[in-house]
Amino acid sequence: MRLGTLIARDLRRAWQGGGMAWPVAFFLLVACLFPFAVGPDAALLTRIGGGVIWAAALLAALLPIERLVGPDVEAGVIDQLAVRGVPLVLIGFAKTIAHWLGFAPPLMLAAVVAAGLFDLSAATLLRVELGLAIGTPGLAALAVATSALVAGLRGGGAVAGLLMLPLAIPLLIFGAGSLDGGIGALKLLGAVSLLLTAGAPWIAAAAIRAGMD
Amino acid sequence: MLFDGLDLTLRAGHAALVTGPNGIGKSSLLRIAAGLLAPATGSVTRDGAVALLGEAHALDPERPLARALAFWIGARTEPALAAVGLDHLADVPVRLLSTGQRRRAGLARVIGAAASIWLLDEPANGLDSAGIALLEAAIAAHRAGGGVTVVATHQPVALPGAIPVRLG
Numbered sequence: 001m002r003l004g005t006l007i008a009r010d011l012r013r014a015w016q017g018g019g020m021a022w023p024v025a026f027f028l029l030v031a032c033l034f035p036f037a038v039g040p041d042a043a044l045l046t047r048i049g050g051g052v053i054w055a056a057a058l059l060a061a062l063l064p065i066e067r068l069v070g071p072d073v074e075a076g077v078i079d080q081l082a083v084r085g086v087p088l089v090l091i092g093f094a095k096t097i098a099h100w101l102g103f104a105p106p107l108m109l110a111a112v113v114a115a116g117l118f119d120l121s122a123a124t125l126l127r128v129e130l131g132l133a134i135g136t137p138g139l140a141a142l143a144v145a146t147s148a149l150v151a152g153l154r155g156g157g158a159v160a161g162l163l164m165l166p167l168a169i170p171l172l173i174f175g176a177g178s179l180d181g182g183i184g185a186l187k188l189l190g191a192v193s194l195l196l197t198a199g200a201p202w203i204a205a206a207a208i209r210a211g212m213d
Numbered sequence: 214m215l216f217d218g219l220d221l222t223l224r225a226g227h228a229a230l231v232t233g234p235n236g237i238g239k240s241s242l243l244r245i246a247a248g249l250l251a252p253a254t255g256s257v258t259r260d261g262a263v264a265l266l267g268e269a270h271a272l273d274p275e276r277p278l279a280r281a282l283a284f285w286i287g288a289r290t291e292p293a294l295a296a297v298g299l300d301h302l303a304d305v306p307v308r309l310l311s312t313g314q315r316r317r318a319g320l321a322r323v324i325g326a327a328a329s330i331w332l333l334d335e336p337a338n339g340l341d342s343a344g345i346a347l348l349e350a351a352i353a354a355h356r357a358g359g360g361v362t363v364v365a366t367h368q369p370v371a372l373p374g375a376i377p378v379r380l381g
Contacts, residue, residue: 009273009284016275076269080285080322083247083265212249 003094006086010098014064020106027060027107031114042119049118050128050179053111057132058168060107061139065160068095068147069204078208088208092144092201100140108132124179131175131189138171138193141200148204152211171196214253215241216380223361228352228372231365233380239365240268242380243332246363261329261361264322266336270315271322272307278318279303286325293325294318297347312339317347324351330361337368345370 014020034052035045072078081091108129115125146164150156170192177185215238223229231239244250246257247265272281278299283290294300297317302310310318316339323331331352337345349371352362364370 005284013273074269076267076271079244079247079249079265079267079269080271082249083263084326085262212244213251 003090003097006081006091006094007098007101010095011102013067014098014102020102023060023063023103024106024110026063027056027110028114030056030059031117035117045118046120049115049120050124051176052118053114053128054131054135054172054176056114057107057111057136058139058165058172061103061136061143061168062161062164064099064103065143065147065164066150066157068099068144069208070147070151070156073151073208073211079212082212088205089201091208092148092204095144095147095204096137096141096197096201099144100137104132104136104140107136127179131178131186134186134190135171135175135193138196138200139168141197142168142171145200145203145207148207148211151208217254219255219378221376221378223363223376225359225361226356228356228362228364228375229378230370230372230375231363231378231380232367237381239380240334242378243267243334243363243365246330247332259330262326263330263332264326264328266319266323266331266333268334270307270319272315272318274308275306277304278307278310281307282318282321282325285322286327289325289327290321293321296324296351297321298343313341313344316340317344320348320351324355329359331355331363333362333364333366335366335368336364337366337370 031052034048038044038048078088078091082088111128111132112125115128120128142164146160146167149163150160153159171189174185174189174192178189219242221229231242233239241250243265245252246259247263248257248259272278273284279290279294282294286293291300291303294303297320299314299317299321302314307315307318316336320336323333333352336348340348345368352364352372355362362372364372364375
């Protein structure tokens with residue numbers, strides 16, 4: 001079973017289960033809530049806009065978390081892959097790539113719309129997009145690992161949020177920090193994202209393996 | 214500990230029939246044989262690929278049956294579907310199939326997997342008498358071709374010459 005086949009299957013499932021529309025709509029809705037909450041102060045909105053986009057992206061990545069791993073465990077798909085000799089860590093990587101492809105590009109497009117809502121400058125938007133491009137793989141990997149950890153738990157969705165959001169704080173800090181023009185923050189964002197992308201599939205594999213016993 | 218002291222060797226064409234009361238560990242034995250579960254002590258040696266028919270059907274419910282199966286067995290889907298008598302349902306989404314039809318689809322995956330070791334957990338569940346006859350014929354053909362089969366079941370499945378494994 002090739003990696004591409006696994007990714008294609010997960011992407012198709014993501015599309016069929018409401019697709020990219022839900023996370024993107026959720027992302028834009030969260031971004032729209034802030035002007036209502038803080039008031040129509042254009043200068044303030046412009047100042048916080050980049051950070052809001054990052055927080056909204058984090059919440060949007062969390063949205064499909066319950067359907068990433070749990071349904072495949074329940075349906076016996078993971079068992080069938082395992083008896084075919086597919087390493088669990090490869091499944092973790094495939095799910096990470098598929099989840100990233102599923103939510104990050106549409107989110108980055110939606111961020112352009114959100115930037116318009118906050119009247120962000122082109123330079124700030126570019127930094128937001130650059131940060132999202134670097135940070136979202138880490139976010140996707142974290143979502144897959146969290147999903148594997150809560151697979152089979154009752155009320156897993158709620159636990160997933162409590163588990164994932166604190167772990168995503170470094171991505172948020174460095175992602176939002178890079179908006180002030182700090183290349184250092186961008187490098188740290190890259191480091192955290194790389195660490196998560198490389199490490200989280202192993203955690204996901206260990207969690208799935210533990211769930212099999 | 215579910216069971217202990219189990220020693221079983223299956224050679225080409227052999228079959229084992231695992232029976233025992235609910236919860237005794239028949240499914241666990243099959244999962245251990247498949248390598249999905251580690252035994253507390255002892256070891257399992259497999260010489261060849263494994264095809265597992267488990268409790269869950271592992272087919273994407275929204276996809277047409279043929280495509281859902283093709284994810285697992287590729288080009289062998291069509292003959293496998295014909296072998297279990299489901300070729301007329303190839304374009305029907307998996308979620309619309311009945312329990313017995315899903316069981317047959319699971320059997321089609323086992324047939325199409327081209328594996329030498331078949332591990333079948335309650336393969337007759339939900340099958341009508343024609344389905345059970347089909348299952349028995351498939352197992353017989355597999356054994357005749359030098360394949361090994363382990364069946365865990367409550368229902369009577371005819372496995373001529375099978376080694377009985379009684380748990381509990």
